Amino acid sequence: MTVKKQKFFINGEWIGGKKYFDLLSPYTEEKIASIPVATNENVEKAIQSAEDASILMKQLTLLERAEILEKVVNIFNANFEDCAQILSLENAKPITSARQEIQRTIETYSFAASEAKSIAGEIIPMDAAKSGKGKFGFTKKEPVGVIAAITPFNFPFNLVAHKLGPAFAMGNTVVLKPASQTPLSAIMTAELFEKAGLPKGALNLIYGTGSPVGELLTKSEKIKMITFTGSVEVGKKIRANAGLKTVTLELGSNSAVIIDSVEDIEETARRCLEGAFGYSGQTCISVQRIYVQKELYNQFLDSIKLQSRDIKVGSPEEEETIVTSLISKKEAKRVEEWINENNSSQILVGGERENSIVEPTILTNVDASASVSCKEVFGPVVTIDQYEDLSEAISKVNNSEYGLQAGIYTTSIKQAFEAFEQLEVGGVIINDIPTFRVDQMPYGGRKNSGIGKEGIRFSMEEMSELKLGVFNLN
Numbered sequence: 001m002t003v004k005k006q007k008f009f010i011n012g013e014w015i016g017g018k019k020y021f022d023l024l025s026p027y028t029e030e031k032i033a034s035i036p037v038a039t040n041e042n043v044e045k046a047i048q049s050a051e052d053a054s055i056l057m058k059q060l061t062l063l064e065r066a067e068i069l070e071k072v073v074n075i076f077n078a079n080f081e082d083c084a085q086i087l088s089l090e091n092a093k094p095i096t097s098a099r100q101e102i103q104r105t106i107e108t109y110s111f112a113a114s115e116a117k118s119i120a121g122e123i124i125p126m127d128a129a130k131s132g133k134g135k136f137g138f139t140k141k142e143p144v145g146v147i148a149a150i151t152p153f154n155f156p157f158n159l160v161a162h163k164l165g166p167a168f169a170m171g172n173t174v175v176l177k178p179a180s181q182t183p184l185s186a187i188m189t190a191e192l193f194e195k196a197g198l199p200k201g202a203l204n205l206i207y208g209t210g211s212p213v214g215e216l217l218t219k220s221e222k223i224k225m226i227t228f229t230g231s232v233e234v235g236k237k238i239r240a241n242a243g244l245k246t247v248t249l250e251l252g253s254n255s256a257v258i259i260d261s262v263e264d265i266e267e268t269a270r271r272c273l274e275g276a277f278g279y280s281g282q283t284c285i286s287v288q289r290i291y292v293q294k295e296l297y298n299q300f301l302d303s304i305k306l307q308s309r310d311i312k313v314g315s316p317e318e319e320e321t322i323v324t325s326l327i328s329k330k331e332a333k334r335v336e337e338w339i340n341e342n343n344s345s346q347i348l349v350g351g352e353r354e355n356s357i358v359e360p361t362i363l364t365n366v367d368a369s370a371s372v373s374c375k376e377v378f379g380p381v382v383t384i385d386q387y388e389d390l391s392e393a394i395s396k397v398n399n400s401e402y403g404l405q406a407g408i409y410t411t412s413i414k415q416a417f418e419a420f421e422q423l424e425v426g427g428v429i430i431n432d433i434p435t436f437r438v439d440q441m442p443y444g445g446r447k448n449s450g451i452g453k454e455g456i457r458f459s460m461e462e463m464s465e466l467k468l469g470v471f472n473l474n
Helices: 040-059 062-078 080-091 095-116 158-169 183-195 210-219 232-241 265-281 294-308 329-339 390-398 413-422 456-462
Strands: 008-010 013-015 020-024 031-036 135-143 146-150 173-177 203-205 225-229 246-250 256-259 289-293 346-349 361-364 381-387 405-409 427-430 464-472
Touching: 008 040, 008 183, 031 080, 031 183, 040 135, 040 146, 040 173, 040 203, 040 210, 062 080, 062 095, 062 158, 062 183, 080 095, 080 183, 095 158, 095 456, 146 158, 146 210, 158 173, 158 183, 158 225, 158 456, 173 210, 183 203, 210 232, 225 232, 225 456, 232 246, 246 456, 256 265, 256 390, 265 294, 265 381, 289 294, 289 390, 294 346, 294 361, 294 381, 329 381, 381 390, 390 413, 405 413, 413 427, 456 464
Parallel strands: 146 173, 146 225, 173 203, 225 246, 256 289, 256 405, 289 381, 361 381, 405 427
Antiparallel strands: 008 013, 008 203, 020 031, 135 464, 346 361
16 A cells, blocks of 8 residues: 655645654554654644634634535545545454444534534523513523544544534634544545635644643643543543633543343343444443343353354454454553453453454453453453342442443333432443444543533533623613
């Protein structure tokens, strides 16, 4: 393949860099691109460009914003397979999963286009207060201004869409810093927005590490909001540096599902396998912990072990592949160490590593303090434990520093609502796995899983400021 020198996208122009790094395929370890490293000057120009463009973006009508996003949807559809291939190449996402992500990306921008036309304030009933007689109050939602968007490697098209879609729908401008391993998806996205007629400077694209690029973004007084998806450690640093900026953080999880009572144990096991091993477990809401009612435990183990044999491990280019290489050999080695960390654990399935590929692994008898249980594995590993009553299962789920999403399978409405009320998470998925997500729903966690909400309309609330107007009619 031809290895291309890529460029920054600043103020509507593609600009080369002074230094470059080699972008390697996680699966083949071959060089696939040369990526420029942003200097302080590049970052400052990107921020200034976004600030200059913020006036024009704010002045666009709701229809004009929606039309740009609708054009992006159409251009994405026209470039569907190219986008999927880029995605699979740079982060080793199995091609079938890559196509699913592109479809979700298109839906995300479509939701943003629709929501752009629905931005509205409200009338405040001023005369509900004694002194409000003869007053007319109303509100208007306005853009915050320049947003710094910092995105991870695992969903490099769709998680970028969750930043850009609501930002542009609301009339903001963006400086985007994608993960170092997945700049090609961001470059493709910028090219498509350029074709759609997004005003120059509304989107600026830079690459580099958290220090100094990330710090410059988070500390700049011209940046009014930071939206970040990534690790807890980095999220805490961002919040510490952000000052009075608005910050939304999606920081991961060790998501759990409770199997309390089911009509079809085989189907439940199948869904849990999908949630645990899809895209090699590199999903924030991947199924990492399964708690099974003791009367169902052995039957569930037998079913999930049997069905796990059908999981295809191999090249991301092959249509049937589910598990392939992790994002790096370093991460694969870490996952392997975590699997072997607890001597009391029993490996029901898998446990081996070859280069960057970790076999789909099912563990039982895992101590709650083991890394594979209490930390975010971000690999194809799931633990299974049993419990006697629902309160015990809920306690086990809540015994975590994270709280993004959880699932419960139950035939009891009463127990479903009990779990919903007591689980300390941002979302409870009933009779399905916590890995379920559609892109218009509110999405965000508690505890170390982050602050703020994604989901287009909910992100737009985060990315707007409310202004009040009052007329004195007396």
